[in-house]
Amino acid sequence: MKIDRRDFLKLAGIGGVVFASALTGIDRWAYGATSKARDFYFLQMSDSHWGFQGTAVNPDAAGTLKKAVAAVNGLRWKPDFIMFTGDLTHTTDDDKERRKRLAEFKGIVSALKVKNVHFMPGEHDAGLDEGAAFREAFGKTHYTFDHKGIHFIVVDNVSDPTSSIGDAQLQWLDTDLKKQRKDTPIVVFTHRPLFDLYPDWDWHTRDGAKAIDLLTPYTNVVVLYGHIHQRNDFMTGHIAHHAAQGLMYPLPAPGSQPKKAPVPWDPANPYRGLGFREVKAAVKNVQYAIAEYNVMGAKI
Amino acid sequence: MKIPNGALLFACAVVLLASSVVDLGGGGISLGQEEQVIKVVAKRFEYSPNTITVKIGVPVDLEFTSLDRLHGFNCPGLSIRTDIYPGKVNRLQFVPQKKGTFPFHCDNFCGSGHEGMTGTLLVTD
Numbered sequence: 001m002k003i004d005r006r007d008f009l010k011l012a013g014i015g016g017v018v019f020a021s022a023l024t025g026i027d028r029w030a031y032g033a034t035s036k037a038r039d040f041y042f043l044q045m046s047d048s049h050w051g052f053q054g055t056a057v058n059p060d061a062a063g064t065l066k067k068a069v070a071a072v073n074g075l076r077w078k079p080d081f082i083m084f085t086g087d088l089t090h091t092t093d094d095d096k097e098r099r100k101r102l103a104e105f106k107g108i109v110s111a112l113k114v115k116n117v118h119f120m121p122g123e124h125d126a127g128l129d130e131g132a133a134f135r136e137a138f139g140k141t142h143y144t145f146d147h148k149g150i151h152f153i154v155v156d157n158v159s160d161p162t163s164s165i166g167d168a169q170l171q172w173l174d175t176d177l178k179k180q181r182k183d184t185p186i187v188v189f190t191h192r193p194l195f196d197l198y199p200d201w202d203w204h205t206r207d208g209a210k211a212i213d214l215l216t217p218y219t220n221v222v223v224l225y226g227h228i229h230q231r232n233d234f235m236t237g238h239i240a241h242h243a244a245q246g247l248m249y250p251l252p253a254p255g256s257q258p259k260k261a262p263v264p265w266d267p268a269n270p271y272r273g274l275g276f277r278e279v280k281a282a283v284k285n286v287q288y289a290i291a292e293y294n295v296m297g298a299k300i
Numbered sequence: 301m302k303i304p305n306g307a308l309l310f311a312c313a314v315v316l317l318a319s320s321v322v323d324l325g326g327g328g329i330s331l332g333q334e335e336q337v338i339k340v341v342a343k344r345f346e347y348s349p350n351t352i353t354v355k356i357g358v359p360v361d362l363e364f365t366s367l368d369r370l371h372g373f374n375c376p377g378l379s380i381r382t383d384i385y386p387g388k389v390n391r392l393q394f395v396p397q398k399k400g401t402f403p404f405h406c407d408n409f410c411g412s413g414h415e416g417m418t419g420t421l422l423v424t425d
Contacts, residue, residue: 093411127409161370161409162383199376202407202415258403260415 040080040148043072043114044189044277046226047246049124050108051101052090057249057262060270065108068247068276073113079278080147082114085226085244086122086158086191088134095129102137118145122191122227123158131159142169144176150185150281157192157205164206174214185220185281192227193243195236198254203228212236228254229262230273244277335359335393342384342406343367345413353422356396364390370408375421377402384408396423 048065058064072082089101102125109117121134121141131141141156153176157165165173180186188194194208205211215221221239229246230253249262250273266272292300336358341348343366354360364373366386373392374381377400382392406417 091409091412091414123409127414128411158409162372163407163409199374200403200405202374202405206407259418 039280039282041077041278041280042147043079043082044085044224044226044244044279045072045082045247046085046244046276047087047122047229047248048084048105049087049090049246049248050105051092051097052248054249054262056264058265061248064271064274065105065247066111067271068274069109069111072276073111078114081116081118082112083152083189083224084109084117084119085189085224086120087124087226087246088119088122089125090248091124091128093128095133098125098129098133099136102133106137118152118154118189120154120156120189120191121158123161123163126156126159127161130161131156134159142172148281150187151180153186153188155188155190155194155211157190157194157208162206163192163202163204165208165211170207170210170214173211177214177218180218182217183219186215186218186222188215188221188223190223190225193225193232193234193241194223195234195241197228197232197234197243201254201260203254212239215239224277224279242277245273245275247274247276250274335361337361337363339363339365340373341365341367342371342373342417344369344371344411345406345417347373347404347406347417347419350419351422352419353424354396356399356423356425359393359395362392362394364392366390369410371406371410371417372408373404374407375402375404378421378423381407399423399425 045068048068050065052058052061054061060067072079088105089098092098092101119138121131125131126134126141134141141159142154144151144153146152153173155165155173156169157163160166190205192205192208193203194205194211196208197203216237216239219238223239223241224244225241226244226246228243229249229251230243231245232243232254234241251260252263263273336354338352338354338360340352340362342364352362362373362382364382364384365388366384369386371384372381373384378394378396378398380392380394382390384390400423402421402423404419404421406414410417
């Protein structure tokens with residue numbers, strides 16, 4: 001029997017983890033470029049912190065990511081792709097151990113039936129070696145790809161330990177954006193929030209405002225990020241920013257307590273606050289471009 | 301120019317008086333008449349001292365050194381920050397304009413204890 005994905009997640013002990021994010025401006029996407037656009041969905045998975053140990057926070061640290069992989073494999077409809085938005089592994093000061101954790105993570109997610117999987121680093125993966133071990137395992141830390149008329153941009157704001165994007169990558173972003181139309185649907189993936197969510201807890205990107213300035217002229221932009229281990233929705237102008245849950249431990253709401261610390265495990269609600277995100281890209285308003293031809297086939 | 305002995309004694313008394321009325325309470329502190337100089341040592345994953353007390357309206361000169369790697373000092377409540385590079389004194393000068401308790405933290409990722417590398421800056425009367 002094929003079960004509904006929500007039921008499956010409940011059975012897997014990760015109840016209530018899926019929600020659909022409607023991308024802002026999505027109803028406008030059908031016009032213009034999106035002759036290639038079709039309805040689809042993808043998953044955002046984040047902050048699996050493979051290698052973390054702490055039974056008070058997650059007594060199933062070695063099993064949670066595997067449960068999530070099984071849950072994704074049990075989905076009735078497969079996502080077009082999966083994006084991991086960083087902190088794949090928990091940080092370690094030992095370079096060898098970092099590579100070992102990245103390899104173990106890679107082995108676990110290789111069990112995903114969906115093979116179109118993209119990765120980006122978090123500061124736990126890349127902050128101590130400027131992304132060297134991550135690049136060995138997964139390749140570039142910032143890149144773009146296109147899917148069914150949507151332009152996806154992966155911005156690395158963690159490999160620089162100063163939590164900055166850096167001038168070189170900002171220039172790269174500017175160059176890429178200039179190739180897009182102003183109404184191109186754009187989804188940006190980052191690990192840290194680009195805006196100042198809560199700087200007291202280091203929940204920001206030092207030069208994130210520069211990236212937002214570059215994105216602002218574009219009318220259909222959404223930013224999906226991780227880092228804060230909880231859902232959070234915020235607008236900077238017309239740009240929506242959505243943080244995702246993590247897959248190891250939740251963190252408290254911004255500023256809700258004096259110090260940032262993982263939320264303790266709740267035996268009565270195991271896996272609460274952990275999960276992954278489904279993002280549906282739905283084209284709602286179909287518009288038609290009509291052209292007339294004469295009998296000789298010439299456009300008139 | 302020869303300075304009369306009496307004038308010299310008077311100048312020393314002024315400096316001593318200024319020092320006595322500015323009680324900063326933190327460690328590694330030396331005082332001038334017009335500024336509060338505070339030395340702060342950073343290392344994974346702590347500051348020493350991690351509680352810094354300064355007086356409102358009096359210029360502050362924080363002198364950071366790092367014993368191991370790049371760290372940061374970020375105090376969003378006062379909108380001040382600096383990088384702390386090893387092998388040099390990293391100076392941050394400001395004049396506190398509001399009283400209160402302001403947390404600070406390392407904002408350059410420095411390892412497994414990074415998120416606990418925090419402290420408190422107290423601005424008092």
